[in-house]
Amino acid sequence: MSINAFGIDLGSSNIKIYNGIDDTYFMEKNMIAIEGRDSLFAYGDSAFDMYEKAPDNINISFPVANGVIADIKNMDTLIHYFISDLSHGSVRPADYYIAVPTDVTEVERMAFCDLIRDSNVKARRVLTVEKALADGLGMDIDVKTSQGVLVVDVGFDTTEISLLSLGGIVLSRLIKVGGLKFDEAIKATVRKEYNLVIGSKTAEKLKIAMREVEEQNKNAIVYGRDIVMGLPVEKEISTKLVFSCLKEHFDVIIDNIRQILERTPPELGADIYRHGIYLTGGGSQVGHLAEMISRSTGLGVNVNDEPIATVVKGLYTIMHESRFASLATSLTNGK
Ligand SMILES: Nc1ncnc2c1ncn2[C@@H]1O[C@H](COP(=O)(O)OP(=O)(O)OP(=O)(O)O)[C@@H](O)[C@H]1O
Numbered sequence: 001m002s003i004n005a006f007g008i009d010l011g012s013s014n015i016k017i018y019n020g021i022d023d024t025y026f027m028e029k030n031m032i033a034i035e036g037r038d039s040l041f042a043y044g045d046s047a048f049d050m051y052e053k054a055p056d057n058i059n060i061s062f063p064v065a066n067g068v069i070a071d072i073k074n075m076d077t078l079i080h081y082f083i084s085d086l087s088h089g090s091v092r093p094a095d096y097y098i099a100v101p102t103d104v105t106e107v108e109r110m111a112f113c114d115l116i117r118d119s120n121v122k123a124r125r126v127l128t129v130e131k132a133l134a135d136g137l138g139m140d141i142d143v144k145t146s147q148g149v150l151v152v153d154v155g156f157d158t159t160e161i162s163l164l165s166l167g168g169i170v171l172s173r174l175i176k177v178g179g180l181k182f183d184e185a186i187k188a189t190v191r192k193e194y195n196l197v198i199g200s201k202t203a204e205k206l207k208i209a210m211r212e213v214e215e216q217n218k219n220a221i222v223y224g225r226d227i228v229m230g231l232p233v234e235k236e237i238s239t240k241l242v243f244s245c246l247k248e249h250f251d252v253i254i255d256n257i258r259q260i261l262e263r264t265p266p267e268l269g270a271d272i273y274r275h276g277i278y279l280t281g282g283g284s285q286v287g288h289l290a291e292m293i294s295r296s297t298g299l300g301v302n303v304n305d306e307p308i309a310t311v312v313k314g315l316y317t318i319m320h321e322s323r324f325a326s327l328a329t330s331l332t333n334g335k
């Protein structure tokens with residue numbers, strides 16, 4: 001069913017948009033390339049393609065950092081271009097549903113609404129949705145009737161751990177650990193142990209390939225620059241070593257899950273025990289994380305086939321099913 005509305009998950013790495021007009025999903029890198037002082041050079045996936053390859057006069061950046069809008073001007077530009085592209089050049093008045101992390105300040109929350117209002121996309125209404133509630137719906141949990149649901153969304157800059165019950169958020173914590181920290185740890189370890197300098201994209205590819213490489217009992221092959229010779233080379237990297245360097249970050253996520261569990265009221269704890277933890281977000285797919293969470297907490301861990309899209313799928317549900325409409329809040333700040 002076509003509706004004049006967009007659902008937006010503004011991730012630190014990927015922007016995901018559900019376009020109600022065409023009933024389609026869209027995902028691109030939440031990135032912008034600016035040439036010189038302020039001339040737009042590229043955006044989205046094309047900006048990402050140039051990342052770590054562009055000359056100094058082209059500045060490529062992520063306007064969302066740690067789950068909140070860090071660079072308002074560039075985020076305005078990006079939203080404007082993405083929505084124009086999705087509207088085939090003629091933007092029509094529409095409602096905007098935007099997912100927002102819970103553990104942020106009121107000013108940071110307002111910035112999501114201001115962004116939509118200021119980016120010239122003809123917003124009729126701007127509604128915010130707690131990101132974890134959208135995640136729950138996107139994983140087919142009826143968040144309005146369920147009690148004691150623990151959702152862990154491991155993204156790029158952040159991990160959000162939230163306890164949901166009866167359509168609300170009981171506890172929530174946003175921590176600065178995610179896929180980016182995993183990539184940085186891999187980069188540092190490869191440099192230290194193999195004298196090899198690799199870029200962020202290579203580190204990310206290595207992280208994603210690890211699971212399969214490990215299953216085949218092989219080592220991973222990466223290209224980089226040898227520190228000693230200063231020349232481009234290819235080296236074999238041990239999967240064991242890569243996983244061992246990720247452990248420190250997994251432990252931070254697990255410690256925070258345990259802290260939330262310790263503060264969970266006992267009746268809700270019993271529900272979590274019965275259903276297990278719901279793990280989602282692109283970063284959650286990293287090898288061994290789900291098993292480690294399960295082992296350290298003694299709880300089952302539910303994973304999803306498409307963890308990158310659970311928030312935006314949840315927004316879809318809120319936009320289409322009237323009984324979930326109350327999960328979207330319209331913020332009025334006099335504008
Ligand atoms: N198969 C995979 N294995 C491991 N990591 C993966 C895989 N696929 C994607 N990722 C990681 O998922 C992360 C992006 O996930 P996601 O789109 O959920 O983050 P985000 O929503 O942009 O960030 P945040 O929620 O922190 O603002 C990246 O770090 C990426 O490397």
Ligand SMILES: [Mg+2]
Pocket residue numbers: 010011012153155156281
């Ligand atoms: Mg996210």
